[in-house]
Amino acid sequence: MENIDDNREIILHGIGASPGVCIGHAYIVDTEGVDVVRKYHIDSACLKNEKNRFKSAAKKAKNELRAIIESTPEELRQHTNILETHMVLMKDKMLYGKIIEAIEKEQINAEWALKKVVANVQATFKNLDDSYFKERASDVGHVSDRIMRNLVGMDQVNIKDINKRVILIARDLSPAETSQIQLERIKGFVTDRGGMASHTSIIARTLEIPAVLGLDNATSIIKNDDLIIVDGAFGEVVVHPAEQTLEQYYNRKISYEKHKAVITQSGHFTAETSDGFHLKVMGNIELPEEVVTAVNYGSDGIGLYRTEFQYLSRPNFPGENELFDKYKDVVEIMAPKPVTIRTLDINGDKAVAYTSDAEEANPALGLRAIRYCLKKPDVFNTQLRAILRASAFGNVRVLFPMISTYDEIIEAKKILNKAADALYNEGINFNENIEIGIMIEVPAAAIMADVMAKEVDFFSIGTNDLIQYALAVDRGNKDVAHLYQPLDPAIIRMIKRVADAAKANGIKAFMCGEMAGDPINAPVLLGLGIDELSMNPQTIPIVKSMIRSLKIGDARLFVKDLLKQASAKEVIKLVQDRYGGILSEKVYKK
């Protein structure tokens, strides 16, 4: 082990998963077991005693797990499946049996026997080809850590008992663990594993708690009660900060909070251009809890409620009532502002294990979203019923993703009408005039927008996919990523086509992709005739502020110039020259 001077300042770099700065004392949730294990010989006469010592440690460990499971509320029990597996694992022949055998045959102490057997089992797992099975080594690790703590007599840290404001340090936090935490006690999160899409990251962003994840070795460097600083915007963790570092970060914390307060406050003003056009700015959400963030940042409604989350990491499909509860929560809080619920969009970038019958070579072009739903009308019907029922509690719009043909709209509407008829016959309330829209994210739909407009109440342009498909670029591929340009003339023309078709047919055109959330694009979208922008709640205030600095008359004229440009480079230059100054002077300076 490396010997680290106790007072030296150390800066660690990880993934900034949730912005903000916090300064406080570390609270380590789980350490990498017990670092130093001594090996010693056991006399034949004492072997029985040693074996019993191990057995009782294993039993205590098992009882601890049972207690955690039993203290977990019924509705979170699905998260404790893994703990039940760990309970069975504790009595496994290859673990329990082999350890007893090692104590007996080699006459070694229980700690050493445990360490030795576990190392062997983990090595076997790590040699397997399959990544799922490889990772089971970590389950064996969890189980053995717990037994080891009981053997050595270390106190088990119980997350539930944290009673001071601390920064939580963990290797990883499972949903079961995060559900035990009293979050008001947590100043920040630091973990060895996890990335932007992890559960911890989503929770941290939702609750606006600074978080740095993916640090690899935070739990081995940071010790309990160490003074640390977490900067979630830059992905930095400072351990044992020096006096001047503390001052520097303290100032950064103050200015971040001030900046956030100003921005957040300004988010509640309407986004009206100086010549009187009101562009609605909405929030995109994924978890029902995120609606709070959307409200705080001044959103005019929910422009995109992604519904995939309820379908992920579980062994079966969610039921109608469960979905209804999640939708109703959001709808009631936002009412009378609209909530746009997008129907299930899985098997593109979010593969769900229990739905994929075979691996697809090209999932982005495969069976996903509306295609998947039309093939599984039962799954679709359950979700539509839940959405329709939620519509009785506020202002709900239903949005079908990844429409590529006219027939898909007709078919999806047919299933929706059937679901509505069934509810009507059952005497269940819903809004019979619920607005129906489609995502425009496949170029074919953009081309056919004039025809499709006759069948729906609104379009919502999903720019992430539209750009990917239209320019045939995989953003994740470094060699071609530079071709992914929201301001490519082809994209601008496509958006214009969709907005014009909407206008000609008296329906609305919205945008909910990342393009909508970048304030520099606001004048372009305003000029093209988009009626509503939807984005991550955090960017709402800045986009609104940008819109207030614009004039729709100017923007319309400006777009005429843009449409004459031949390349993305020229478009970007024009936009920067004309509006870059406004952005840096009026919007970011405040």
Added chain:
Amino acid sequence: MGNQFREFSRDVTIINELGLHARSAAGIAKIARNAKSNVWITKDRKKADAESIIDILTLVCAQGSKITVTVDNCSDIHILDNIVELIESGFGE
């Protein structure tokens, strides 16, 4: 060969999406621990002790894998049946 051998072992295909992952292996091990004699799972001539999750996991059985469940003693036939039934039900997933 003949009847006697067949009574003691049965072939079964893994139908659940996740294969013999940790939770399903735990389900099998729980049942197998009640047997009087040994219970085995064989895949591609590799043999695992059905009482051990760890041993089962190292077989790496994905969905569609064909495995054989064997008991050493005829008095454990009901254990064999219960395990096969659990696998065929897709572990209730």
